Amino acid sequence: MGVDLTSTTALWWAVVVSGLYHGVNPGMGWPLAVSAGLMQNRTSALPEALGMLAFGHLLAMLVILMPFSIMAALFTWEREIRLGAGLLVVAMGCYLLINRRHPKLLARIHPARLALWSFLAAMAHGAGLMLLPIYLQLCSPQTLDSGHQAASTLMSGNLSQAIKVAVVHTLSMTLGGGVIAAVIYFYLGLKYLSRTWFNLDILWALSLVIVGVFGVYLAY
Amino acid sequence: MNVKPDPTFHATAQLAMLAPMENYGFTVMLSPDGSASDGIAVVDLNSASDTYGQIVHQVIVPSKGDEFHHFGWNACSSSLSPMSGHAFLERRYLIVPGIRSSRIFIIDVKDPLKAKIHKTIEPEEVFKKTGYSRPHTIHCGPEGIYVSTLGGGGKDGTDGPPGIFIMDCETFEIIGQYEMDRGEQDKHYDFWWNLPQDYMVSSEWGLPPQFENGIVAEDLLSNKYGHKIHFWDLRKRKNIQTIDLGENHQMALEIRPAHDPKKSYGFCGVVVDTTNLQGSIFTWWRDDDGTWQAKKTITIDPHPADPDELPDLLKGFSAVPPLVTDIDLSLDDKYLYVACWGIGEMHQYDVSDPMNPVLAGKVEIGGIVKDTKHPNGKDFAFGPQMVEISRDGKRVYWTNSLYSSWDDQFYPDDEGGQMVMARVGDNGGLELDKDFYVDFPKGYRSHQIRLEGGDCSTDSFCYPNV
Numbered sequence: 001m002g003v004d005l006t007s008t009t010a011l012w013w014a015v016v017v018s019g020l021y022h023g024v025n026p027g028m029g030w031p032l033a034v035s036a037g038l039m040q041n042r043t044s045a046l047p048e049a050l051g052m053l054a055f056g057h058l059l060a061m062l063v064i065l066m067p068f069s070i071m072a073a074l075f076t077w078e079r080e081i082r083l084g085a086g087l088l089v090v091a092m093g094c095y096l097l098i099n100r101r102h103p104k105l106l107a108r109i110h111p112a113r114l115a116l117w118s119f120l121a122a123m124a125h126g127a128g129l130m131l132l133p134i135y136l137q138l139c140s141p142q143t144l145d146s147g148h149q150a151a152s153t154l155m156s157g158n159l160s161q162a163i164k165v166a167v168v169h170t171l172s173m174t175l176g177g178g179v180i181a182a183v184i185y186f187y188l189g190l191k192y193l194s195r196t197w198f199n200l201d202i203l204w205a206l207s208l209v210i211v212g213v214f215g216v217y218l219a220y
Numbered sequence: 221m222n223v224k225p226d227p228t229f230h231a232t233a234q235l236a237m238l239a240p241m242e243n244y245g246f247t248v249m250l251s252p253d254g255s256a257s258d259g260i261a262v263v264d265l266n267s268a269s270d271t272y273g274q275i276v277h278q279v280i281v282p283s284k285g286d287e288f289h290h291f292g293w294n295a296c297s298s299s300l301s302p303m304s305g306h307a308f309l310e311r312r313y314l315i316v317p318g319i320r321s322s323r324i325f326i327i328d329v330k331d332p333l334k335a336k337i338h339k340t341i342e343p344e345e346v347f348k349k350t351g352y353s354r355p356h357t358i359h360c361g362p363e364g365i366y367v368s369t370l371g372g373g374g375k376d377g378t379d380g381p382p383g384i385f386i387m388d389c390e391t392f393e394i395i396g397q398y399e400m401d402r403g404e405q406d407k408h409y410d411f412w413w414n415l416p417q418d419y420m421v422s423s424e425w426g427l428p429p430q431f432e433n434g435i436v437a438e439d440l441l442s443n444k445y446g447h448k449i450h451f452w453d454l455r456k457r458k459n460i461q462t463i464d465l466g467e468n469h470q471m472a473l474e475i476r477p478a479h480d481p482k483k484s485y486g487f488c489g490v491v492v493d494t495t496n497l498q499g500s501i502f503t504w505w506r507d508d509d510g511t512w513q514a515k516k517t518i519t520i521d522p523h524p525a526d527p528d529e530l531p532d533l534l535k536g537f538s539a540v541p542p543l544v545t546d547i548d549l550s551l552d553d554k555y556l557y558v559a560c561w562g563i564g565e566m567h568q569y570d571v572s573d574p575m576n577p578v579l580a581g582k583v584e585i586g587g588i589v590k591d592t593k594h595p596n597g598k599d600f601a602f603g604p605q606m607v608e609i610s611r612d613g614k615r616v617y618w619t620n621s622l623y624s625s626w627d628d629q630f631y632p633d634d635e636g637g638q639m640v641m642a643r644v645g646d647n648g649g650l651e652l653d654k655d656f657y658v659d660f661p662k663g664y665r666s667h668q669i670r671l672e673g674g675d676c677s678t679d680s681f682c683y684p685n686v
Contacts, residue, residue, distance in 0.1 A: 194227075
């Protein structure tokens, strides 16, 4: 029995899994949560830091998804929008593959401004874009069975869908990063910080390309 | 680019202390009169090796008259900064500036025995892109490699203040000046920082005309060398406070912050107090209200001497000043080593209480008057100068030359380059190792030492000890 990758259930799982994937990537900030707990010498600083990181990440998701949720209501152009979005995601993946430099801007942020850091880190890495094709598929008329609804109803439906996707993604992202941060903080110690730190750059860029291609394919 | 972080990057200073012992040291080879080319000597530090304590490779540059002095790594434990999320640089290149020529060499030491020049940055590029000259101290930081300079623009380096510039840590392209608001800072020497707490501290030696052709006695006696330390908001690139140590505290040089980033204190060595010829160490720290403070916590007295035994420069004083010209702090923040280049002593202070250092050990070697021999019976030219501590804190290495033209003034009859090593006792104490004595090739003096895999004056740690 094959799994229908475009079923609503499968798509929601994709939202969750992409969140876990972002969360375990040190580039999305879990080492900052470990550092906050240790530097401030209190355990509660760790979940606080995770909260700030989550807030920044959530904003970065919404910034990407919101404009598309509005555009997606123009469903005469639905296919073109989804094609464009897919190509945009592929382009970001290719850009990250070619430009392997690390964004210097992130180094200019004060270590305590975690939400801002998290927002910019997610933007710079195209984290929101990775969700975009999944989200657009969730909003597609076939999935929503909304072919006959008025544009305004559709738009508000899409908006709340975008918020739901961003929130679910961010929660699972926080879970993924939080588990690693907590295990290192409470059990393993900082020796494992460098041991669990893998270079995900290429994998990350390829993920964007794959998700983007998937989006383009589904739009056809 | 690695898949895993470089194994020589450590989250904490504690973890760095547990890392394997150093196998190689890299030491400056300086041709004091510029008749030969400067270079970097690769010294075998593996006691099990047949060539232990010998120079096993030399990287000699093609140009002459560069005057190598300080140098540093392209990447260190600061790569594990949680802010970067990007720990995959390699500790592979040494950034070696010439402080006389302003030329910068990038030396690839991936295989120490085959170390070679990877890239050369010509002086014109440094001048054009930074407005600074005479590059000196290297640290790897948040936005790349930070390089302090001793001179501003123009031929004698006095056109504008000296400062820090930033280089890309992968391409080694010079990016430009660091400072956005330097406040009253108008001289420069050393700098270091605390990355999580986001502050930097910098110090002052003097402007190029005050050192390039030798120490200017009139300037020293009229207190015209640097005597201030500056505190910076690291990421805002802004001088937030300047502390004047007092104008008699001439030449505030090495800045050594505690390695544990949870601590907000450090040390600064002052070469000479012009009122009494003492050398001194200041402890600087941040108050609860965020204000920086500094207090003199160590003084080292001059030694009375017969003027006949003194160089012209010192005859009038009938005493040898200690000349505190380098300090280094062990990774556990416990011992501060203080090189007294004039009197020929290396001091070890227990600084567990940074406000009340206690002398824990001492070694006598070289010196203007004492000229103490090495325990192996051989001569040690000049006095103890650039000092570097092994990561585990058990071995302390040092060399003997301060700066070409100054060596000649304070030690007019001495010549040579040596690197020696002392072992640290379990409860402190310091004893020279009879079997470790590197004599540099004729015509070369030696200066800063870097240890393979990092040492006590390169790596910046981003996580506190636990």
